[in-house]
Amino acid sequence: MSNSPTTPGIQPGRLSPDAYGAHFDDLYPAYDPHEAMVAADRCYFCHDAPCITACPTEIDIPLFIRQIQAGQPDAAGKTIMDQNIFGGTCARVCPTETLCEGACVREMAEGKPVEIGRLQRYATDSLMERPDHPYTRAASTGKHVAIVGAGPAGLSCAHRLAMHGHDVTVYEAQDKPGGLNEFGIAAYKMAGDFAAREVEWLLGIGGITIRTGQALGRDVSLDALRAEHDAVFLGTGLGDVNQLGIPGEDLDGVRDAVDFIAELRQTDDLSRLAIGRDVVVIGGGMTAVDAAVQSKLLGAERVSMVYRRDRAAMSASDHEIDHAATEGVTILTGATPVAIHGQGAVAEVEFAYTGGDETFRLKADQVFKAIGQKLVPVDGLATEGRKFAGVPLAGVWAGGDCTGGGEDLTVTAVAQGRDAAEAIHADLTGNGI
Amino acid sequence: MADLSTNFVGIKSPNPYWLASAPPTDKEYNVVRAFKAGWGGVVWKTLGAEGPPIVNVNGPRYGAVWGADRRLLGLNNIELITDRPLEVNLREIKQVKRDWPDRAMVVSLMVPCDEESWKAILARVEETEADGVELNFGCPHGMSERGMGSAVGQVPDYIEMVTRWVKKHSRMPCIVKLTPNIADIRKPAEAAKRGGADAVSLINTINSITSVNLDDFSPEPMIDGKGAHGGYCGPAVKPIALNMVAEIARDPATAGLPISGIGGVSTWRDAAEFLALGAGSVQVCTAAMTYGFGIIKELNAGLSQYLDDKGMTLDQLQGRAVPNVTDWQYLNLNYVTKARIDQDLCIQCGRCFAACEDTSHQAISMSPDRKFEVIDSECVACNLCVNVCPVQDCITMEELPLGAVDERTGETVREYANWTSHPNNPMARAAE
Numbered sequence: 001m002s003n004s005p006t007t008p009g010i011q012p013g014r015l016s017p018d019a020y021g022a023h024f025d026d027l028y029p030a031y032d033p034h035e036a037m038v039a040a041d042r043c044y045f046c047h048d049a050p051c052i053t054a055c056p057t058e059i060d061i062p063l064f065i066r067q068i069q070a071g072q073p074d075a076a077g078k079t080i081m082d083q084n085i086f087g088g089t090c091a092r093v094c095p096t097e098t099l100c101e102g103a104c105v106r107e108m109a110e111g112k113p114v115e116i117g118r119l120q121r122y123a124t125d126s127l128m129e130r131p132d133h134p135y136t137r138a139a140s141t142g143k144h145v146a147i148v149g150a151g152p153a154g155l156s157c158a159h160r161l162a163m164h165g166h167d168v169t170v171y172e173a174q175d176k177p178g179g180l181n182e183f184g185i186a187a188y189k190m191a192g193d194f195a196a197r198e199v200e201w202l203l204g205i206g207g208i209t210i211r212t213g214q215a216l217g218r219d220v221s222l223d224a225l226r227a228e229h230d231a232v233f234l235g236t237g238l239g240d241v242n243q244l245g246i247p248g249e250d251l252d253g254v255r256d257a258v259d260f261i262a263e264l265r266q267t268d269d270l271s272r273l274a275i276g277r278d279v280v281v282i283g284g285g286m287t288a289v290d291a292a293v294q295s296k297l298l299g300a301e302r303v304s305m306v307y308r309r310d311r312a313a314m315s316a317s318d319h320e321i322d323h324a325a326t327e328g329v330t331i332l333t334g335a336t337p338v339a340i341h342g343q344g345a346v347a348e349v350e351f352a353y354t355g356g357d358e359t360f361r362l363k364a365d366q367v368f369k370a371i372g373q374k375l376v377p378v379d380g381l382a383t384e385g386r387k388f389a390g391v392p393l394a395g396v397w398a399g400g401d402c403t404g405g406g407e408d409l410t411v412t413a414v415a416q417g418r419d420a421a422e423a424i425h426a427d428l429t430g431n432g433i
Numbered sequence: 434m435a436d437l438s439t440n441f442v443g444i445k446s447p448n449p450y451w452l453a454s455a456p457p458t459d460k461e462y463n464v465v466r467a468f469k470a471g472w473g474g475v476v477w478k479t480l481g482a483e484g485p486p487i488v489n490v491n492g493p494r495y496g497a498v499w500g501a502d503r504r505l506l507g508l509n510n511i512e513l514i515t516d517r518p519l520e521v522n523l524r525e526i527k528q529v530k531r532d533w534p535d536r537a538m539v540v541s542l543m544v545p546c547d548e549e550s551w552k553a554i555l556a557r558v559e560e561t562e563a564d565g566v567e568l569n570f571g572c573p574h575g576m577s578e579r580g581m582g583s584a585v586g587q588v589p590d591y592i593e594m595v596t597r598w599v600k601k602h603s604r605m606p607c608i609v610k611l612t613p614n615i616a617d618i619r620k621p622a623e624a625a626k627r628g629g630a631d632a633v634s635l636i637n638t639i640n641s642i643t644s645v646n647l648d649d650f651s652p653e654p655m656i657d658g659k660g661a662h663g664g665y666c667g668p669a670v671k672p673i674a675l676n677m678v679a680e681i682a683r684d685p686a687t688a689g690l691p692i693s694g695i696g697g698v699s700t701w702r703d704a705a706e707f708l709a710l711g712a713g714s715v716q717v718c719t720a721a722m723t724y725g726f727g728i729i730k731e732l733n734a735g736l737s738q739y740l741d742d743k744g745m746t747l748d749q750l751q752g753r754a755v756p757n758v759t760d761w762q763y764l765n766l767n768y769v770t771k772a773r774i775d776q777d778l779c780i781q782c783g784r785c786f787a788a789c790e791d792t793s794h795q796a797i798s799m800s801p802d803r804k805f806e807v808i809d810s811e812c813v814a815c816n817l818c819v820n821v822c823p824v825q826d827c828i829t830m831e832e833l834p835l836g837a838v839d840e841r842t843g844e845t846v847r848e849y850a851n852w853t854s855h856p857n858n859p860m861a862r863a864a865e
Contacts, residue, residue: 041501044823047783050803109780109824 005301014299020270023297040068054103057084077127091121095317133204138165146229151179153400154235156417162207173215183262186290234398238373248340257291257370276366283370284314308336435740442631446473446537453716454541461525470726474537479514482544487516493654496643507669527561543569555603565606571637586612589624596628611635618677634693638664667719671697682711701735709754770830778827785818810840
């Protein structure tokens with residue numbers, strides 16, 4: 001291995017081969033049964049529990065923790081999946097400190113909430129280890145629903161529709177299902193190919209066909225989907241990214257963070273994935289954190305994450321930002337990129353202090369842009385900002401990141417997909433609401 | 434530091450904590466470790482009559498009940514009396530007493546229910562220079578099937594008869610250990626007193642099945658697919674033990690009979706409670722079996738500090754709560770309290786609300802922002818909210834002063850009056 005963190009340029013193999021496995025393994029390993037029991041014993045089984053209210057999918061958290069206490073973690077997993085079929089992913093990626101754990105009364109009592117996320121993982125893992133899929137399909141309704149996008153929103157919708165006896169075809173632009181779970185989340189949160197395993201498990205209910213390589217507007221049209229199906233659900237996510245619009249953005253080494261993360265997630269051999277010595281990530285959200293931390297984990301010597309506003313305005317959670325800092329990412333706030341400099345390839349990024357004229361430059365041989373994602377427009381549907389303005393077409397529903405509301409959280413997408421499925425089911429079976 | 438030294442029916446020990454007759458006191462090795470740790474005395478694990486040693490099961494001997502974080506709340510056992518040869522035990526008892534003369538050495542005994550058997554064993558024990566004997570009339574399992582243990586303890590006449598034999602054939606102090614597996618603990622205590630016992634000790638373990646194996650459908654601990662009831666002990670039995678101790682301490686027929694309190698003593702506070710209810714010494718087993726002998730440091734230091742803080746001697750603590758143990762009919766029906774929730778301490782779990790709303794008197798309100806408040810006009814002061822609240826002292830019961838109006842009943846709080854003179858009581862005595 002000739003390269004090291006100090007090798008100039010964008011280089012693979014900056015670390016020893018075994019370092020990659022350690023760096024990209026589970027950030028928070030699964031509880032063993034003893035740890036789970038100790039953690040579960042801390043739950044007070046609150047009345048009308050604040051943690052439930054704080055969960056976008058309204059999982060009955062005290063109930064599932066009590067089921068762990070009572071020795072049935074798989075039953076606990078079922079309680080979770082009843083509300084959130086992506087309970088496994090949400091256990092790994094939810095910003096629990098701002099959701100369930102943030103609302104836990106033990107946070108108020110002791111500054112240390114019940115570790116709901118890790119207990120949820122324990123429970124969902126237990127359920128998913130069972131050989132049988134825990135849900136069965138209702139008698140066939142003869143109805144057929146098209147879903148666009150095999151991410152959390154689309155598959156959540158698909159699973160619930162399948163339960164109700166509808167047949168579902170999911171049209172997915174990528175070559176494999178999973179959406180952001182598969183392509184857009186840091187590897188150490190989804191270790192062990194979890195996203196793919198989860199999709200396979202979810203499909204165990206039957207009645208769901210996934211057609212990959214089918215992009216809306218390219219391979220299939222909304223009109224055709226409406227004509228061929230009884231209902232359509234759009235869970236397309238945000239397929240485009242915002243651009244900086246500054247000089248030098250086209251220099252070599254400047255790249256969208258989502259592309260980098262997707263490549264990393266799909267790489268079999270991380271030691272062959274090239275990373276810069278000096279990496280600058282522009283943005284303040286979860287994508288920026290995931291790009292910055294994974295750059296560091298790949299062996300970049302210096303990684304800076306630069307955000308134009310102050311830290312409080314960053315959409316990445318405090319927990320994520322703290323994690324980035326712990327991994328050695330330098331976090332700069334109040335600095336707006338004004339130019340990227342270099343001869344053919346990036347050498348420096350120039351920033352201005354936000355609201356002022358003074359500038360400074362950061363050395364960079366690689367720049368990741370993570371300043372937000374936006375919708376790929378669909379013919380016939382208006383957009384507002386970066387999302388759909390609404391879905392006024394009969395027989396068409398939408399949910400997930402492509403729609404308003406939520407903070408582009410997986411858990412919100414799952415809730416919206418599930419609720420859309422219930423609405424579609426009511427519509428198709430004449431139980432209109 | 435308060436003086437914890439104790440003289441219980443002539444048996445002296447540097448503190449009131451004795452290890453109860455049980456596995457921790459089965460042999461010299463354990464007892465010496467206990468004395469090194471600071472225990473005041475031991476009741477040596479029960480000796481049987483001369484002859485082939487006792488046989489124990491070779492599978493599990495203990496079953497358990499756990500609380501949160503697997504804290505051991507209750508333990509049951511199906512172990513029998515010592516299974517070591519009599520002469521080995523006697524030799525070791527003699528040696529330990531010789532090496533540790535300041536510690537209490539009491540020997541527990543259980544032999545067949547005939548005078549010769551008791552006479553024979555007593556002579557052997559006296560040779561050890563032990564301080565006294567404890568008659569095991571309590572073990573509820575195994576030995577009771579052979580007419581010993583609780584089979585004797587459940588028949589007051591047998592207790593009296595055997596106690597009489599023991600006093601006749603020995604000059605050693607005689608403590609009669611009582612079984613709780615009876616309807617009225619005062620009857621065996623009275624029998625022991627009639628027989629000449631110097632003291633009683635209680636409680637022995639309680640008949641129990643701690644759990645059922647739901648795969649093999651057998652009680653636990655399971656021995657090859659079967660289980661037998663065992664003796665229950667540990668923190669879970671303390672309330673039962675405290676009541677039985679108090680019953681004996683306050684019954685005129687047995688008042689003043691020295692009591693060695695046993696049953697779930699785990700901290701100094703538990704011990705102080707037994708002492709306040711009239712015990713002159715306490716015996717500990719499960720806590721030592723759970724945490725080891727090191728707990729004696731907390732037991733001693735805690736009791737000593739408590740006495741210092743109260744400005745009391747051990748003698749002044751002993752029996753201090755007995756006059757306040759009364760019958761329900763004498764409780765003050767004009768003592769009115771209301772629950773009070775300290776909003777600064779409240780963590781908004783809502784358990785008080787659930788308990789009151791679902792199972793009690795709908796006397797706690799819940800606001801949309803999770804503020805929980807007591808509705809005085811509904812609160813009967815049952816104390817359930819206090820008991821289910823996870824935060825100590827967050828909910829307390831506040832006494833209404835004389836002259837205040839109870840919003841629930843609309844009545845003014847008046848002077849003491851109890852059921853015996855209550856107008857609803859058909860047996861009420863006319864007011865003087």
